[in-house]
Amino acid sequence: MQPLTNRSKAVLQKEMTFAEKLYLPAIINGMIITFKHMFKKAATIQYPEQKREFSPIYRGHHVLKRDDEGAERCTACGLCAVSCPAEAITMQAAERKEGEEKLYREEKYAANYEINMLRCIFCGLCEEACPKEAIFLTDRLVPTEFDRGDFVFGKDKLVEKVDDRVDVTRRQTQDVLDFKQNKKYSHNK
Numbered sequence: 344m345q346p347l348t349n350r351s352k353a354v355l356q357k358e359m360t361f362a363e364k365l366y367l368p369a370i371i372n373g374m375i376i377t378f379k380h381m382f383k384k385a386a387t388i389q390y391p392e393q394k395r396e397f398s399p400i401y402r403g404h405h406v407l408k409r410d411d412e413g414a415e416r417c418t419a420c421g422l423c424a425v426s427c428p429a430e431a432i433t434m435q436a437a438e439r440k441e442g443e444e445k446l447y448r449e450e451k452y453a454a455n456y457e458i459n460m461l462r463c464i465f466c467g468l469c470e471e472a473c474p475k476e477a478i479f480l481t482d483r484l485v486p487t488e489f490d491r492g493d494f495v496f497g498k499d500k501l502v503e504k505v506d507d508r509v510d511v512t513r514r515q516t517q518d519v520l521d522f523k524q525n526k527k528y529s530h531n532k
């Protein structure tokens with residue numbers, strides 16, 4: 344039969360030598376490899392004491408942004424959920440009541456908003472789909488948890504705090520920054 348690749352190897356059934364039966368050559372070879380690695384630069388780092396420099400376009404923990412006055416930008420339009428290939432986003436819309444203008448930017452807002460971080464593949468499509476500049480992926484790491492249920496992040500973990508804003512400018516392209524300044528769009532006025 345014609346082989347598809349030249350990677351196949353015929354299996355040898357030859358008798359093992361006395362040394363091979365003692366596994367000595369294999370142990371010595373293994374020790375040599377270990378010894379060589381002692382003089383090489385370690386591929387690992389001592390996390391969390393040491394941290395790696397991330398790529399400027401690293402996509403991590405999402406944030407739901409507030410506007411300059413502190414109102415939540417998300418209007419629960421659902422476009423992020425529809426564009427999510429992993430079906431990781433769910434939300435429940437609610438109507439803004441009188442007196443809540445300072446809390447929510449638009450008449451409709453997300454009463455619940457959840458991202459399942461175990462489903463998310465950090466593709467960034469939710470960020471691209473959002474017409475309100477409400478959701479961004481940041482350069483923050485998603486914290487580790489012990490229970491699967493704790494990886495479903497709700498608004499408590501996603502919405503930025505009024506007095507502790509999350510800087511998302513590092514990951515934004517010039518096009519996005521221009522868009523944010525463009526007064527043609529009502530949300531920039």
Ligand code: SF4
Nearest residue numbers: 427463464466467469
């Ligand atoms: S980053 Fe991608 S996979 Fe994750 S929630 Fe957004 S659209 Fe879904």
Ligand code: SF4
Nearest residue numbers: 417418420421423473
């Ligand atoms: S984050 Fe953006 S796209 Fe998603 S529901 Fe809110 S406004 Fe719509």
